[in-house]
Amino acid sequence: MKIAVLVKQVPGSESPLSIADNNIWLDEEKVAYIMNESDNYALEEALLLKEGTQDCEVVVVSLGPERVKKIIREGLAKGADRGIHLNINSNDLTDPLSIAKIFADALKSENFDLILSGLQSDDLGHGQTGIIIGELLNMSTGSLAVSTKLDGNQIAIKQELEAGFFQNVRMTLPASITIQSGLNTPRYPSLKGIMGAKKKEIKTLDIDSLDQSLKISKLYLPSSSNEITMIDGSSDQIVESLVKVFKSEIKI
Amino acid sequence: MNILVVLEDNNGAIHRMSLEAIVAAQEISLKLKSNITVLAMGKNADALALEASKYELNEILKINSSSLNGYSSDGYAIAIEQIILENDFRYVFFGHTYQVRDYVPKISAKLMRPFLADNIKMSTSDGSIEFTKQTFNAKLLADIQTSDSGVYLVSFQSASFSSDDLRSGSSEIKKIDIEIDETQIKNTYEEPFQESAGGVDLTSADIIVSVGRGIGEADNISIAKDLALALGGQLSSSRPVVDAGWLSPDHQVGSSGQSVSPKLYLALGISGAIQHVVGMKGSKNIVAINKDPEAPIFEIANYGIVGDIFEIVPKLIESLK
Numbered sequence: 068m069k070i071a072v073l074v075k076q077v078p079g080s081e082s083p084l085s086i087a088d089n090n091i092w093l094d095e096e097k098v099a100y101i102m103n104e105s106d107n108y109a110l111e112e113a114l115l116l117k118e119g120t121q122d123c124e125v126v127v128v129s130l131g132p133e134r135v136k137k138i139i140r141e142g143l144a145k146g147a148d149r150g151i152h153l154n155i156n157s158n159d160l161t162d163p164l165s166i167a168k169i170f171a172d173a174l175k176s177e178n179f180d181l182i183l184s185g186l187q188s189d190d191l192g193h194g195q196t197g198i199i200i201g202e203l204l205n206m207s208t209g210s211l212a213v214s215t216k217l218d219g220n221q222i223a224i225k226q227e228l229e230a231g232f233f234q235n236v237r238m239t240l241p242a243s244i245t246i247q248s249g250l251n252t253p254r255y256p257s258l259k260g261i262m263g264a265k266k267k268e269i270k271t272l273d274i275d276s277l278d279q280s281l282k283i284s285k286l287y288l289p290s291s292s293n294e295i296t297m298i299d300g301s302s303d304q305i306v307e308s309l310v311k312v313f314k315s316e317i318k319i
Numbered sequence: 320m321n322i323l324v325v326l327e328d329n330n331g332a333i334h335r336m337s338l339e340a341i342v343a344a345q346e347i348s349l350k351l352k353s354n355i356t357v358l359a360m361g362k363n364a365d366a367l368a369l370e371a372s373k374y375e376l377n378e379i380l381k382i383n384s385s386s387l388n389g390y391s392s393d394g395y396a397i398a399i400e401q402i403i404l405e406n407d408f409r410y411v412f413f414g415h416t417y418q419v420r421d422y423v424p425k426i427s428a429k430l431m432r433p434f435l436a437d438n439i440k441m442s443t444s445d446g447s448i449e450f451t452k453q454t455f456n457a458k459l460l461a462d463i464q465t466s467d468s469g470v471y472l473v474s475f476q477s478a479s480f481s482s483d484d485l486r487s488g489s490s491e492i493k494k495i496d497i498e499i500d501e502t503q504i505k506n507t508y509e510e511p512f513q514e515s516a517g518g519v520d521l522t523s524a525d526i527i528v529s530v531g532r533g534i535g536e537a538d539n540i541s542i543a544k545d546l547a548l549a550l551g552g553q554l555s556s557s558r559p560v561v562d563a564g565w566l567s568p569d570h571q572v573g574s575s576g577q578s579v580s581p582k583l584y585l586a587l588g589i590s591g592a593i594q595h596v597v598g599m600k601g602s603k604n605i606v607a608i609n610k611d612p613e614a615p616i617f618e619i620a621n622y623g624i625v626g627d628i629f630e631i632v633p634k635l636i637e638s639l640k
Contacts, residue, residue: 209421210417310638
């Protein structure tokens with residue numbers, strides 16, 4: 068059984084987000100990158116499936132410039148068997164459709180049984196790439212999985228719906244599934260894993276520039292259209308003001 | 320210019336977010352010359368079409384196909400792809416629901432046309448629409464233009480438009496037939512279900528004290544519990560607190576959890592990520608305390624405090640006694 072995990076490198080939640088002079092992307096020099104959070108959950112889910120399955124290979128795949136090799140190595144250190152780096156010298160990949168096409172074209176010949184990816188990325192958050200890839204490769208697709216269970220040539224997922232509802236879905240393999248955060252506890256790489264990762268293969272495929280139909284024309288800070296009242300001062304002053312607001316403004 | 324709005328079924332009624340998508344289409348038709356078509360499908364197509372007929376629209380298309388009686392991502396994607404190919408729509412509008420997230424990317428792949436998802440605003444220029452979405456966990460906004468010829472799939476975030484603004488009228492229902500090859504439907508779906516109700520009903524609470532990642536660890540939640548008690552309110556949280564196991568899932572406020580609109584929503588250490596905000600933006604008064612002055616929660620809060628919740632909350636509890 069072959070499982071691909073698609074991981075994206077995104078700015079960490081504490082990273083500065085300064086906008087580049089062109090006003091359409093970030094100034095990448097200042098960004099602190101990490102593996103996208105829900106992709107990390109997808110990776111853990113793949114590793115758990117591997118542990119429960121005979122003869123199973125987990126391949127970590129990422130698209131981006133040289134720096135994304137870091138998160139591929141992280142995946143290898145955690146237990147993935149090999150990596151694929153789709154190397155593109157571009158900093159503003161904004162179009163999920165063309166991104167998905169790159170993945171689909173590159174991975175087609177590998178004939179993965181399962182492709183797992185996070186439900187959305189913490190940068191642009193389009194939330195589509197894994198599903199589009201599945202559709203392009205004529206796989207069954209499912210989203211927002213909060214549990215997965217392999218069963219012969221099928222996989223059963225529990226899909227999260229709104230407002231506390233869930234739905235059980237049976238899918239035929241091959242399948243591409245997007246994974247919801249929180250469904251498992253992602254492992255930390257062991258020292259042995261980190262050392263072992265250095266010997267694992269990372270295949271690099273060079274990708275030409277891509278033709279994007281979804282482009283950002285402007286990236287900017289929200290202006291406070293909302294009239295917020297900031298309460299400041301010492302903690303004692305803040306508390307005093309807040310109690311006043313509760314009593315006279317909010318009336319509770 | 321022709322706009323299609325796809326209606327989602329909410330137990331026989333048009334889903335609120337589909338109504339909001341109709342409002343978006345009606346707004347566009349005031350600014351750019353356009354026709355609005357809505358699509359009703361699924362087991363309740365008749366009811367959805369009937370409900371739609373009281374709004375100001377140009378046409379209602381209704382599909383009664385047994386292959387679509389139960390939701391399937393393949394079935395819905397195949398049906399809508401066919402409708403798009405047989406007509407000349409410039410934009411197809413959806414509410415950004417979990418169902419839409421599940422099947423619309425498949426339509427994007429089938430048509431090789433972009434899906435602009437989860438937009439909060441739009442503006443018109445040069446005969447086309449520019450959409451705005453939140454990015455980087457709502458810290459930045461991105462404008463996206465739609466100047467290609469060719470259809471654009473578009474979804475709107477909950478409450479970006481209001482169903483209060485629906486314009487009424489009347490329109491004809493047109494029944495259409497489509498071909499669905501059932502062998503193309505690859506998944507089998509069971510009935511949706513809720514997990515055991517935990518007894519925390521936040522939807523009727525007047526006052527909610529809510530904790531996010533900033534609470535740090537499970538043991539610290541007691542200060543929020545005490546504050547809720549002192550205020551006579553309920554305790555809730557954002558998703559990461561539930562994922563970490565610090566509170567049970569029935570405490571979760573957000574798109575996957577409960578939607579609340581209390582008189583006071585006190586957000587402690589909550590950054591204001593999109594999936595949480597859609598669950599509480601209807602609150603009458605939002606007070607946010609966060610140590611990060613750039614936290615997106617301050618975009619929607621009425622009162623904001625940049626400070627340390629561990630200093631402020633205990634003093635607040637004392638003051639309230």
